[in-house]
Amino acid sequence: MGKRRNVLCGGLAVVAVVAGTVAVRTASFAPTDIADGTDIRLAAAPPYDLSAAVANLSAAAQIRTISHQDPADDEVVEWDRLHAWLAATYPDTHRAMTRTILPNRTLIYHWQGSDASLAPIIVMAHQDVVPVTEGTERDWKYPPFAGTIAEQAVWGRGTVDDKGSLVGLFEALEALAGQGFQPKRGIYLVSGHDEEVGGSGAAAAAAKLKAEGVRALFTLDEGSVELRDTPVINGPAILIGVAEKGYATLKVTANAPGGHSSMPPAETGVTTLARAVLAITESPFPMEMRGPGAAMVESLATHKGGTTKMAVANQWLFAPLLKRQLGASPSSAAAFHTTIAPTMLEGSPKENVLPQSATALINYRIAPWNRSADVMAAAKAAVGDAPVEFSWVKPPNEPSRVSSTSSQGWKYVVAAARADAPDAVVAPFLVVGATDGRSMAPISEDVYRFMPMHFSLKETAMIHGTNEHMTIDSFKRMIDFYARLIATSAG
The missing domain is CATH 3.40.630.10 (Zn peptidases)
Known part of the structure; x- marks a missing residue:
């Protein structure tokens, strides 16, 4: 009985510490280094027709x-x-x-x-x-x-x-x-x-x-624009872009002997390519609460208050929940990871001919904390020893640097x-x-x-x-x- 009481008391103590930590962090939480511009003396717009x-x-x-x-x-x-x-x-x-x-x-x-x-x-x-x-x-x-x-x-x-x-x-x-x-x-x-x-x-x-x-x-x-029905706050927000994702298109090529479709081998160039594309898309980049996307969520959550602010202020505890919620919508998820989107496929020029070369184009929008080298490495790791080749359609645009939110x-x-x-x-x-x-x-x-x-x-x-x-x-x-x-x- 004494052991149970000690365990119960210990558990309650842990809960109390967690609750206290959550409360303190929530009360003191505010986005850092985001200036409001109130110290600027604004000139008036001149008249016009x-x-x-x-x-x-x-x-x-x-x-x-x-x-x-x-x-x-x-x-x-x-x-x-x-x-x-x-x-x-x-x-x-x-x-x-x-x-x-x-x-x-x-x-x-x-x-x-x-x-x-x-x-x-x-x-x-x-x-x-x-x-x-x-x-x-x-x-x-x-x-x-x-x-x-x-x-x-x-x-x-x-x-x-x-x-x-x-x-x-x-x-x-x-x-x-x-x-x-x-x-x-x-x-x-x-x-x-x-x-x-x-x-x-x-x-x-x-x-x-x-x-x-x-x-x-x-x-x-x-x-970016001012949204009247911004997610999280369901109200107006001035969303100022401080960075943009990188852009890269990866060409995946599967070479094969080709031949007549009436005598297909066990594995054709098209099936090799299909397996490679699926392997790449089924190995997505992880959602990460960092960069401008995280700064946006922090600003909106601070204004919203309540449990939303509590969750954002205590990501050490609620990060998995936040990622699930943000990842539920493709439009919101895009701000928190590098995206992978197969867009074009090319194989045989005729329906009864096995192609000697089948290709796929996969478009990536690269998060600020990744680079095109990370994309290439991830694609190669995903396909393993599959007999495919990789190349960039053109030199990638790396993500931009993140601009200041406190500068003049x-x-x-x-x-x-x-x-x-x-x-x-x-x-x-x-x-x-x-x-x-x-x-x-x-x-x-x-x-x-x-x-x-x-x-x-x-x-x-x-x-x-x-x-x-x-x-x-x-x-x-x-x-x-x-x-x-x-x-x-x-x-």
Whole structure:
């Protein structure tokens, strides 16, 4: 009886210690090194004609700067049309800023600052748009390249990604130039011509600026938005991308003798390849609570409070539960591990011929704590001694470095974003896709990815999809945001 009592007392003591530790850690928990920007004196956005700005976005959406996977299919005259339209539509901007058109049609604008000792800023928005999937045109409420203004929005391919940002930037710059704004800090606007198919234009622009000795305080590009129904808090959050995942496509090849399908061997090239692909996908990278994804969850959980905050503050105890919950949705799981996605398969050119070579392409989006070498090593380990070969389709893009959440650049972006959303939670964010902004990392202290559009999770599906449209409310917020940010950081 005494032993049972001692065991029971010991167990209760352990529970008490655990409960006490959980309570203390929960009460004292707060995200570290995430500045709120409240110490920034924010400049006001200058007046402008919103109706004219909306008409300008409509006009830009009608210019078909469509990037195809094969550049030979691009109608380069459309980029020339866009450049001429920008010059005619924004005369004050073109008087204040010098314009360089690279041979590939990427644009670099420069507004020289009065104080050469101050590092400049770089703002970005790309010119190109993705094609409309053949056969889906009839599914659009309004023609995808008509720039229709209806239902308090501008409808069309590229209105969100990324001509909304491009036109919004020019509207902000035109308003500032028109009122006589003179920047102390230099301003660069870089607009890539091919972001949707790799971003070689932005890379060329970055190389040119580096050769000229440019070192920016920060770069701002697309990549994230303000969500109205953010998971965890079910409310508004300003999600600012501080990093983006790497990108790599692995080619897996199974060679075989080939022959006639009427006399197949026990193992064909196709079956060898299939086993290899399954082995790779069935050996996923583990979920890890680290990096920008973890910082985002910590920020949201602190605001949410209750058991959510308790779980995040005590990952030593609740990490398995958190990982299960975050891993339940592909969209949330992507922020916490390197993803593996087989996308293309190729074998025989004829149904009754055994291929001599069967190939698969597997696309990886690499988490900030991994590198392409880790991907290759994991794939080889997964297949073991299977007779397959590995190669990269093209040199991988490694994950970007993680930008600061306490620097001056961060504070400028946060302050400008919160002006229209003072009650929204500010949180860092990991961009799981790719942006042109990554090319600016060598010439910029920090790179941020954010557009001040107010979206629901459901509405984000229209990006690259059917019925893409920019609401007039979001467009106005964008112009005001860019004007405030530029005037505050460069003024």
